[in-house]
Amino acid sequence: MMWLLKPESIPEKLLVMVLAIALFALVMGFVLAVVDRPRLPKWIPVTGYLGPSLLLITFGLLWPGVITIRNSFYDRRGQDFVGLENYAIIFTDSGFLTVLLNTFWWVLLVPSIATALGLVYAVLVDRSRFEKFAKTLIFLPMAISMVGASIIWKFVYEFRDPGVKGTRPQVGLLNQIVVWLGGTPQQWMTNPPLNTFMLIIVMIWIQAGFAMTVLSAAIKAIPDETIEAANVDGATGLRLFFWVTVPSVRPAIIVVLTTIAMGTLKAFDVVKTMTGGNFGTSVIANEFYTQSFGRNGENIGNALAVLLFLIITPIIIYNLRQMRISEGER
Amino acid sequence: MSDDTRVEAQRKLTRKEQRQIDAKNRLSSPAASVIAILVAILWTTPTAGLLVTSFRQPLDISRSGWWTAVSNPDFSMKAFGEAIAQNPLNFSSSGWLMPFTDPHFSLDNYAEALDTHNLGMSFVNSFIITIPAVIIPIILALLAAYAFAWIDFKGRNILFAFVFSLQVVPIQVTLVPLLGQYTAWHLQNTLWTLWLSHTIFGLPLAIYLLHNFMKEIPRSLIEAARVDGAGHVRVFFQVLLPLLVPAIASFGIFQFLWVWNDLLVSLTFAAAEDAPITRIINEMVGSFGSKWYLLSAGAFISMAVPVVVFLALQRYFVRGLLAGGVKG
Numbered sequence: 290m291m292w293l294l295k296p297e298s299i300p301e302k303l304l305v306m307v308l309a310i311a312l313f314a315l316v317m318g319f320v321l322a323v324v325d326r327p328r329l330p331k332w333i334p335v336t337g338y339l340g341p342s343l344l345l346i347t348f349g350l351l352w353p354g355v356i357t358i359r360n361s362f363y364d365r366r367g368q369d370f371v372g373l374e375n376y377a378i379i380f381t382d383s384g385f386l387t388v389l390l391n392t393f394w395w396v397l398l399v400p401s402i403a404t405a406l407g408l409v410y411a412v413l414v415d416r417s418r419f420e421k422f423a424k425t426l427i428f429l430p431m432a433i434s435m436v437g438a439s440i441i442w443k444f445v446y447e448f449r450d451p452g453v454k455g456t457r458p459q460v461g462l463l464n465q466i467v468v469w470l471g472g473t474p475q476q477w478m479t480n481p482p483l484n485t486f487m488l489i490i491v492m493i494w495i496q497a498g499f500a501m502t503v504l505s506a507a508i509k510a511i512p513d514e515t516i517e518a519a520n521v522d523g524a525t526g527l528r529l530f531f532w533v534t535v536p537s538v539r540p541a542i543i544v545v546l547t548t549i550a551m552g553t554l555k556a557f558d559v560v561k562t563m564t565g566g567n568f569g570t571s572v573i574a575n576e577f578y579t580q581s582f583g584r585n586g587e588n589i590g591n592a593l594a595v596l597l598f599l600i601i602t603p604i605i606i607y608n609l610r611q612m613r614i615s616e617g618e619r
Numbered sequence: 620m621s622d623d624t625r626v627e628a629q630r631k632l633t634r635k636e637q638r639q640i641d642a643k644n645r646l647s648s649p650a651a652s653v654i655a656i657l658v659a660i661l662w663t664t665p666t667a668g669l670l671v672t673s674f675r676q677p678l679d680i681s682r683s684g685w686w687t688a689v690s691n692p693d694f695s696m697k698a699f700g701e702a703i704a705q706n707p708l709n710f711s712s713s714g715w716l717m718p719f720t721d722p723h724f725s726l727d728n729y730a731e732a733l734d735t736h737n738l739g740m741s742f743v744n745s746f747i748i749t750i751p752a753v754i755i756p757i758i759l760a761l762l763a764a765y766a767f768a769w770i771d772f773k774g775r776n777i778l779f780a781f782v783f784s785l786q787v788v789p790i791q792v793t794l795v796p797l798l799g800q801y802t803a804w805h806l807q808n809t810l811w812t813l814w815l816s817h818t819i820f821g822l823p824l825a826i827y828l829l830h831n832f833m834k835e836i837p838r839s840l841i842e843a844a845r846v847d848g849a850g851h852v853r854v855f856f857q858v859l860l861p862l863l864v865p866a867i868a869s870f871g872i873f874q875f876l877w878v879w880n881d882l883l884v885s886l887t888f889a890a891a892e893d894a895p896i897t898r899i900i901n902e903m904v905g906s907f908g909s910k911w912y913l914l915s916a917g918a919f920i921s922m923a924v925p926v927v928v929f930l931a932l933q934r935y936f937v938r939g940l941l942a943g944g945v946k947g
Binding site for chain 2 (some may be wrong): 353360435
């Protein structure tokens with residue numbers, strides 16, 4: 290039965306894959322067959338339908354969450370209670386303080402700039418002839434992995450030491466542009482704090498499409514009457530944008546801002562792929578991985594995960610409350 | 620036609636016209652169009668650059684920028700003029716110094732990338748990881764969402780709030796304990812941990828999305844089927860499922876892109892021989908530094924599938940986004 294756990298060749302893997310799906314389908318079919326009898330008490334079908342999902346969620350999200358919170362107060366072996374020591378290290382060690390500062394910049398800049406760009410772009414292409422195509426172009430980075438996006442941008446940022454006479458050609462577009470403008474090529478990825486902002490640009494590039502899509506839908510939902518009334522009052526162009534469009538889509542803007550903020554907090558792929566968190570570019574999500582699966586020492590990884598959780602929760606609560614308010618207004 | 624309707628029709632027409640004029644105004648505002656086009660170019664250039672690079676020869680890549688891939692380094696207006704003056708009737712490229720040359724494009728980089736580092740194998744791994752990780756949560760979530768939407772039971776709202784609120788748990792919080800549990804069960808480094816983990820992480824969003832769509836189905840449809848004597852299973856398969864196809868597609872694409880593009884879960888749980896393509900690409904960045912002929916081709920191999928899925932099913936993806944649930 291070893292091959293069922295550790296299939297080695299591709300055909301074996303495919304077979305196990307099909308078996309895994311069939312297994313779940315069978316279990317579900319069994320549940321359906323058992324619970325769908327008339328005159329059974331109601332709790333039986335409810336348990337049958339909800340049971341598997343609730344069991345998995347409890348096992349995979351709730352229980353590990355509780356364990357991690359507990360472990361963040363213990364040493365690495367999980368035996369000695371150390372209180373807030375793990376947290377104290379994060380907030381006093383200069384390396385970790387850099388991580389916190391970087392995370393702050395990420396969460397401040399990525400949602401705001403991506404949302405602003407998405408909003409402006411959505412307004413610019415609204416009802417234009419090439420709208421669909423133009424939107425797809427901006428949206429496409431959402432589909433490619435952050436790893437893929439990182440490689441695309443690593444190439445843009447590629448640095449060639451120009452040498453004494455400055456004759457080596459730059460193959461990275463950004464440095465070539467710098468050279469064309471008469472500047473000196475930069476090592477974008479190794480100079481803190483510049484490198485953190487170069488990484489933030491990548492995340493903005495990825496997220497702006499999401500902002501643009503949601504905000505574009507919100508803009509299209511603005512009633513024609515509102516626009517017409519504003520036109521009658523003489524509002525056009527920028528005034529229309531700031532006095533009518535932005536206030537009308539404010540709930541959508543908040544949802545977009547908070548959603549991108551959450552995604553940015555949790556994402557570590559860009560940092561991991563582009564710098565590995567070196568040169569002072571690490572963020573909480575990346576440092577969590579490095580601490581949990583890389584080094585030994587204090588139990589910092591768990592504390593970082595809990596910290597992430599603590600930062601995300603209020604953002605989500607705010608998001609939910611805003612959604613409920615805007616639903617109530619409708 | 621009565622006067623009233625004529626007036627009505629005229630008013631509508633003018634409104635429609637007004638709209639067209641508006642649209643024209645917006646379009647003919649040259650600044651707006653120029654900015655939109657510039658942003659679109661700006662957004663696409665990094666990708667285009669790497670794509671061009673992936674077809675160039677390794678030596679060319681290291682010697683010159685991708686933007687020179689089709690340009691002639693010897694070209695200048697002066698030389699061009701001299702060449703015409705010398706040989707005014709020879710239009711062939713050997714006679715005149717042309718601004719463009721034959722680029723040396725090939726698929727060699729792709730072939731080598733697939734050979735190196737088992738990139739081909741990891742490509743298949745990505746499918747093997749992704750397919751069950753999309754299908755299983757859909758099956759589970761359909762049942763759960765049905766119960767939440769259409770069976771009245773005590774504590775329903777509290778349970779639903781519980782499932783929904785677990786969306787806030789960042790995956791990072793769960794990884795270390797889960798790894799410990801998998802190890803205790805001797806499941807570590809197997810594909811099963813990946814399928815199970817991705818299923819679990821996808822479930823709250825799946826249940827939430829499918830529940831929202833199910834709620835919108837009119838109660839009368841379901842009650843009519845009930846009156847005909849249909850049980851839950853028949854209601855589910857005959858009435859609800861056909862109506863839910865868009866919702867399922869919407870979540871399915873989300874989960875597909877999420878799992879295919881995942882790095883964190885595979886880094887944590889997958890054995891080296893089961894590693895998906897994103898992880899191999901990430902490793903290549905470490906080991907091949909700036910071997911751009913391999914990295915660029917590898918990146919595009921890894922992007923091909925999600926981009927095709929995205930372009931083909933964009934409509935459903937956007938619908939899922941607008942339904943309010945987004946997983947970061």
